[in-house]
Amino acid sequence: MEITLKIEPDAFEDIQEAIAWYNKKQPGLGESFHREVKESFSNLKVNPYYQIRYDKVRCFPLKKFPFMVHFTFSENRNLILVSAVLNTSRNPNE
Numbered sequence: 001m002e003i004t005l006k007i008e009p010d011a012f013e014d015i016q017e018a019i020a021w022y023n024k025k026q027p028g029l030g031e032s033f034h035r036e037v038k039e040s041f042s043n044l045k046v047n048p049y050y051q052i053r054y055d056k057v058r059c060f061p062l063k064k065f066p067f068m069v070h071f072t073f074s075e076n077r078n079l080i081l082v083s084a085v086l087n088t089s090r091n092p093n094e
Contacts, residue, residue: 003045005080011070014085018067036062037085040069048073048080057083
């Protein structure tokens with residue numbers, strides 16, 4: 001059975017904000033970020049068994065951008081639920 005990937009609204013917003021921020025820094029960079037995020041989702045559907053970082057949340061780091069995809073995987077439902085796509089270089093208090 002194929003694994004389904006669902007993106008929570010907060011994670012979708014994280015992605016959209018990062019795309020806009022990168023496009024302001026350099027035209028086209030946001031699109032590169034978006035392609036890498038989509039590629040990471042494809043990789044997760046092949047292998048969702050990344051290390052559990054907290055509670056039942058697993059994390060997948062992007063290769064070219066300082067972001068980490070936070071997700072849960074329900075084996076019995078074959079469902080990946082992406083809850084956040086967070087910048088690992090940003091101060092969380094800002």
